[in-house]
Amino acid sequence: MLTTHYNPLEASELERLISAVQAGETEHYAAIVQAFQQPLYHYCWRMLANRQDAEDAVQDIFVKAYEAIAGYVPKVHFSAWLYRIAYHHCLNLLRRRRLQKQWLRLFRPSEMTAASAEEELDNRLYTPALAAALAALSLEERNLLVLRVFEEKSYAELGVIMGKKPDALKKRMSRIKQKIKQQLQNKGEEAWSESASIMNTTI
Template identity: 40%
Template sequence: MQKEHPAGSEETVRDLIVRFHTPVFRYCYHMLRHKQEAEDAVQDIFLKVVQHSAHWEEIHSPSAWIYRVAHHHCLNLAAKKRLQRLLPVRLIGVQPTVAEDSHSRAEEAMAIDAMLARLSPAERSIMILRILEDRSHEEIALITRASPAAVRKKFERAKNKLRQSCCKKEEEVHDPEGVSFI
């Protein structure tokens, strides 16, 4: 016998899609670093949300659950991309476009994107969830199915990795006397 959907579940699904579409798109865009791939991923993610809406009584935090679905979906897509690079025939992709109305915002988005590119997909996910999506370590732990302590440690390691990378880049730009060549 099939389980009945809770009363108003269709409205609940619609409300969650409206509420989380933009944040999940932003998360996917930073994870995948390509606008069209992020748009496709968001559609797949919310299709999964709709397909599993009958089991919502078991879900403690819809927000964490949606991000968990997005997290795993993006990691799977990133793994597929890595495998495609190993194939002899490469697929040529279109460079991501930045739909920002100001030049400084576009530069900032490109700088963030370049920094996140230095991280592994798992590290990138934690940084995006913590900094850009303002999620707590506990919520990230729910999303990634790790302990809060493990999330904190991974976050600190990723932050240090970025810090070291930025310091190396600054050393390359400045001469020994501290005068910038830019």
């Protein structure tokens, strides 16, 4: 894996805080926010490629999580439960952006020169060759790649986040890697060190 995120809260302490919030002691929610704020921000930034949008998204995600926390049960890891909210929120934002850009291109095509969120993400994180390969992926495929490689989520967690069976996601991840490798080979280019790390990540 490329990076490691450490949750500063012990599992028992996290469970205690969640139970307290569910019991109405809402002041304890701040500690939960503090524990997950940074990794959630990194995830949102990688998906949205805009710092302000990522900050706004994190706030919205924590609001949604607070509103839904009464229904949380510890059968599912809290991190996976929280990332599922973030996953759907970011997908909705990206789909809304695409729709907005389609309308803007329709009415003002000459002014639409700014890169899309996906293109901005590629330009910041990857080589041009890998960026082109990633641009061909669907939003769900790219989300899976980010969650697995950068956020280091297990397939069990990914199953909860994305609402899919872990075995199916593992097979899909293999297809994604093969798709990217094939496109890189077709361009006759080899990925640089970071790209190589991404493509060689154990899945």
